[in-house]
Every structure is written in C-alpha cells, then in structure tokens.
Amino acid sequence: MEISGLTRLAGETVAAPRAAECPVQIEAKLAHVHKMAEEDDVWRGNLVAIEVRVTRVHAHPGIMMDGQPNRIDPDNGGR
Secondary structure, three states, X not given: OXXXXXXXXXXXXXXOOEEOOOOEEEEEXXXXXXXXXXXXXXXXXXXXXXXXXXXXXXXXXXXXXXXXXXXXXXXXXXX
C-alpha cells in the first residue's frame, strides 16, 4: 500500500489488509474455484469463477441509510 499512498488497516477476519480511504471494505474467504469452459480448447485452463464467503463488511458511517444501521444509502455521497 506504500506505492498507492493508502492507509493500511488490518483485516478482522482475514489476513489481507484493508484501505482506510475506501468507504466500503469487504472481507471474504475463498469458498471454491469453479473451472469454466473445460470443453473449449482455447479457453480450457484460462477461465474460472471464484466463489467467496463474505465474513465482514466495513462501511463508513457517512454512507449509511438514516435509521438503518445495516443498509447503505445509494443516494448518499458521504454527506
């Protein structure tokens, strides 16, 4: 994060760091890697879908919906 100039915050449920400047941070753990297009000679081994399980969401209070502590207000620009 030194190159980007972002402030490192420790993840609470994962080892990966978070960036303090991001208004929404999602921590997740890998659940499964799904191989795709295995029957295609060109794409075989080059295309996967990654399934994760969200373990924690961090959202800046300024983007939260009034009176709804677990909802982000899409119309709120961080007032």
